[in-house]
Amino acid sequence: MGKDKFALGIDFGTESGRAVVVRVRDGKILASNVVLYPDGVIDEKLPTGPKLEPDWALQNPLDYLTMVEKAVPKALKAAGVKGEDVIGIGTDFTASSPLPSKADGTPLMALAQYRKQPHAWVKLWKHHAAQPEANRINEIGRERNEEFIRIYGGKYSSEWFFSKLLQVADEAPAIYDAMDRFIEAADWIVWQLTGEEKRNTCTAGYKAMWVKGEGFPTKDFYRALHPRMENVIDEKIGHTFHPLGAKAGGLTAEWAKKTSLREGTPISIGNVDAHVAVPACTVVEPGSLVMIMGTSICHMLLGTSRQMVEGMCGTVEDGIVPGLWGFEAGQSAVGDIFAWFFEHGVPDYIHQQARKQKKPFAAVLEKRAAALKPGESGLLALDWWNGNRSILVDVDLTGTMVGMTLATRAEEIYRTLIEATAFGTRTIIEAFESKGIKVEHLVACGGLPERNRLLMQIYADVTGRDIKLADPLQTCSALGSAMHGAVAAGAAGGGYDSIFDAAKHMARVQKLVYKPRKEAREIYSQIFKEYTALHDYFGRGANDVMKRLKAMKRCSQ
């Protein structure tokens, strides 16, 4: 055996980016370095001055470059790894986070005449100001019976690629005309590092209406959206997309120098944070649902055939690993609901007990909640504090709780919120299974599983399935990127020839497995029936009280 070889994974998050150095033979993470983006999330005013409207969220693309330049050398140093021993680089990004650029890749915001124009910057995934455009896309898409409506489970999101591009065309035609390319930051960063514009199939399929073997909707559709957009694919996007794990190119001399890596180091095609995590969770076959659990949950599943599942975020061939259909679903608030409760719902007696026992109040709350039996609280909630992504795709739905009495205590409410999010996941699982897509067990990663044993046990009990935990839990996207870097290098280059091989050697799960308990599972199945009845009553039009209350709320402001 020769000397150890390493792959570099770079994970571009919302507030910061992370570089990890991973040993190719066994996936061991030797070092990790996080760099905050200097301009962070830009949602009040541009660094150049102008104020933003509500619901805007931008980023500065130059921050991504700064992050790479700082984090990569530090991670290498901390790992004690020389640049020449890095055989491949993979990246993953938030999505859809597109930006307008010139033909040479220069972001419009980097040109003097555009730097005060909000539409010249990156529209971050959580930019929500393109809702009118999303509505128009859905209306026209449904009228024309476009394929993408089915692929996206019935609705195209305001967060996605063409909603954001249409907003530029609507509000800033000069920017629309000035851009030569409109491109996902996931692809733009690869372009910067390799000098070649090569776009990935994942964001194209999940966010931009592209279908393998079929391409995009017709010019008629885009003209119907906006006269300027008739030729948008030819003019600003292109027709060629590259599969995940393929080599995009080699590291340029300039970037080799900046990062102390070898010029020409293979770099894989751009990828998405949630999707790249799947093989890092050991999942490269159907039957295992990956849950990336944090402020929200992203659910990723592989299937052997094309299926339209209600409320999915997308259904894309080769969208996660080659040769399989990748399904993506999501819950729009999970950890966020608990954070809300910690801030707004925890009464004094919990804080007092925490002070007395010198423990964090969340630990006190969890312990008290864990002492309750399933069904003991008599409470039931709908987990819609931030709307419902899957399966209803409706941002105007809101949270609900039923069953309070004068004896209801804070830990009962907390446990009920956890249970509600677990019922949300079970609803998604049942939507998959109703289309014959098997979900045999669950694999969790992200920040939430690490701290919350009660939550994980409740998820096992509610879903009736074993839950494994990825190892590592919190850096699985970065690990997944490194794995794709190793695949870009190929076996001949010291890596692997496929993501399946890479997963076999580089990915693992922890020994700890959460297993459903029979009695709890039965009680939760009864309560889940009640959840489903309320879910359908409030969510499917029988009583649109939530929407009317929201409309009144908007009127009163």
Added chain:
Amino acid sequence: MGKDKFALGIDFGTESGRAVVVRVRDGKILASNVVLYPDGVIDEKLPTGPKLEPDWALQNPLDYLTMVEKAVPKALKAAGVKGEDVIGIGTDFTASSPLPSKADGTPLMALAQYRKQPHAWVKLWKHHAAQPEANRINEIGRERNEEFIRIYGGKYSSEWFFSKLLQVADEAPAIYDAMDRFIEAADWIVWQLTGEEKRNTCTAGYKAMWVKGEGFPTKDFYRALHPRMENVIDEKIGHTFHPLGAKAGGLTAEWAKKTSLREGTPISIGNVDAHVAVPACTVVEPGSLVMIMGTSICHMLLGTSRQMVEGMCGTVEDGIVPGLWGFEAGQSAVGDIFAWFFEHGVPDYIHQQARKQKKPFAAVLEKRAAALKPGESGLLALDWWNGNRSILVDVDLTGTMVGMTLATRAEEIYRTLIEATAFGTRTIIEAFESKGIKVEHLVACGGLPERNRLLMQIYADVTGRDIKLADPLQTCSALGSAMHGAVAAGAAGGGYDSIFDAAKHMARVQKLVYKPRKEAREIYSQIFKEYTALHDYFGRGANDVMKRLKAMKRCSQ
């Protein structure tokens, strides 16, 4: 004009009794004295040792005598009034709070052989252990199409007279056989003070199935309830009932000595705390709804004809004032819900602000809630934390809240709880009006209106009606009793010939009137439609999720 004359009012509450000395000519309260019952509410074990089952609540009738003996002389002394200047005495009581006694009025619990028998004591109004008996009464009553089922809005309560008596017959036949009388404490206390057993029409009508001009259900009915009870009316209750405000008799020599009052001082027929408060709130005609607002709300209204209104606690001719129909309705938790929220739902930032501003946290919460506009929270609740009395009469209903988002704050939840209880009151008002019983404005008394300006304004806005406040707010039952004492004396005895005259001179409202604001009223009318839709969905059988969750809760315990 001669020397001022005075009336004495004695209000027997749940934890204590209060004696007030009132000037007859203008109703001015000169002094008030409260005495706690030595044994208080007996709900865990008898003072004589034996433990009680869950849901029991008893009292010691001898405590009532102790209270009179202590409080009356103190109140007279504090008022600087001599016993000889007291022209009449009135009393009011919680109801239904019955006890078994011998033919001479001796409570069974005062006899050595019965003192360790729980069934020998007073069953306090909130004794809830006779639910199986109430169920049997309702079942048999409905089968036989008995009049009382209609009078009580469709359901006879476990808190009432015959449920409690039937429980004695079921569980303690020896006590049942040993009692010569089963009598409301309201009547028993008058019997003690005058030496004459004279029962009142109010408790008979509201709690004991008695109908003016018709009497009780037949012997067949009582035999169907329990073979022992066939002749219960003849044997233990009697057929004669006396109207409110009539003179029951004169104070005995023994009690005159104990209280330093004049022997023979006229004493009015027994009355009920909520009912006696109505004329003390100036209300002796139809059109004004009296709300006695505290932990719960009791709603009292006068009408000119017999009407069966959904979910009423009772509909009784002469039940409040002579010549009119008295309607009683109720909400089972109001102040109790706010107390629950103060204990279980107020987060740290409210307490922190309170400490910083050196204010009670409830004041901080109210101020923040008052700054919100109607509809601004986007929240809606059903006020069923302790079930629903009127109009659904269902103890198994539970609290619900809809509309939470990640931006929902504590003061929004608090305001929503207040609004929910106001919607509950509006539901009761609409039930009255649907039967042609007018509700033109509201008069509030009790502990809640005094501290809660926001609450009172919301009630005005939600109901669309002016709300006046009784003066005094919190001792209106005792004042009402004194007024009835003055009526027992009659004009010839220095008092008044009718409660109408007494109300004209002795009762008043405050200058402060809460008036509905047009814009708020309109928004609340919209939200009330949503409240009604959820009220009917959860409360009328479309989805019995609350009952099923409660059943699961019971199973898990």
